[in-house]
Amino acid sequence: DAGVIQSPRHEVTEMGQEVTLRCKPISGHNSLFWYRQTMMRGLELLIYFNNNVPIDDSGMPEDRFSAKMPNASFSTLKIQPSEPRDSAVYFCASSLYQSETQYFGPGTRLLVL
Amino acid sequence: AQTVTQSQPEMSVQEAETVTLSCTYDTSESDYYLFWYKQPPSRQMILVIRQEAYKQQNATENRFSVNFQKAAKSFSLKISDSQLGDAAMYFCAWGANGGATNKLIFGTGTLLAVQP
Numbered sequence: 001d002a003g004v005i006q007s008p009r010h011e012v013t014e015m016g017q018e019v020t021l022r023c024k025p026i027s028g029h030n031s032l033f034w035y036r037q038t039m040m041r042g043l044e045l046l047i048y049f050n051n052n053v054p055i056d057d058s059g060m061p062e063d064r065f066s067a068k069m070p071n072a073s074f075s076t077l078k079i080q081p082s083e084p085r086d087s088a089v090y091f092c093a094s095s096l097y098q099s100e101t102q103y104f105g106p107g108t109r110l111l112v113l
Numbered sequence: 114a115q116t117v118t119q120s121q122p123e124m125s126v127q128e129a130e131t132v133t134l135s136c137t138y139d140t141s142e143s144d145y146y147l148f149w150y151k152q153p154p155s156r157q158m159i160l161v162i163r164q165e166a167y168k169q170q171n172a173t174e175n176r177f178s179v180n181f182q183k184a185a186k187s188f189s190l191k192i193s194d195s196q197l198g199d200a201a202m203y204f205c206a207w208g209a210n211g212g213a214t215n216k217l218i219f220g221t222g223t224l225l226a227v228q229p
Contacts (some may be wrong), residue, residue: 033216033217042219042220042221042222043217043219044219045205045216045217046215059216085183087194089156091158093158100144101148101160102161102208102217104150104157104158104159106156106157107153107156107157107158111154
């Protein structure tokens with residue numbers, strides 16, 4: 001079975017540009033999570049969805065960040081405009097049920113110059 | 114609020130030896146899960162082992178086992194017969210079972226080096 005798929009794997013962009021990260025959860029999983037990993041803050045949850053509905057977005061740093069899940073097999077995390085402090089590894093994870101084990105994708109390494 | 118503490122930023126072990134990574138947590142929830150994830154240099158987050166808080170028996174996965182002390186809020190990971198491929202960052206994580214949110218709360222990680 002394919003695991004969680006994320007694209008792109010690496011993204012280099014300039015400050016002010018729009019960045020879109022994509023995630024395809026494991027088929028059949030109904031919970032999807034977006035995490036960010038930085039040296040300073042470690043791993044932190046940005047937002048998560050249950051059955052395509054955003055449940056907790058308290059971790060989204062500011063209005064420049066937005067996330068959508070238009071269907072059960074696709075989600076996006078968008079940063080507009082991007083800033084150098086957004087440079088991090090962004091992980092998508094999915095789980096079968098709300099409290100089940102979360103399986104992570106390979107991550108997207110974002111560098112904003 | 115829940116917190117997870119990993120007090121060992123770095124550990125080292127000789128190949129074939131045993132090492133224990135420490136993790137403590139704080140929560141007022143009675144029903145929760147605990148996890149250990151491994152993050153090798155590739156950055157992939159890989160589930161190592163999971164423990165349900167209601168189970169008294171410690172979880173085991175091949176060479177990996179945990180010592181879960183619920184009253185002490187301690188959840189250590191033991192790696193037996195360490196292999197070079199075990200070298201990675203290890204994260205302890207807490208997750209609620211049910212409730213309004215199921216975010217994982219991660220510790221700061223322990224970087225494990227395996228010496229040949």
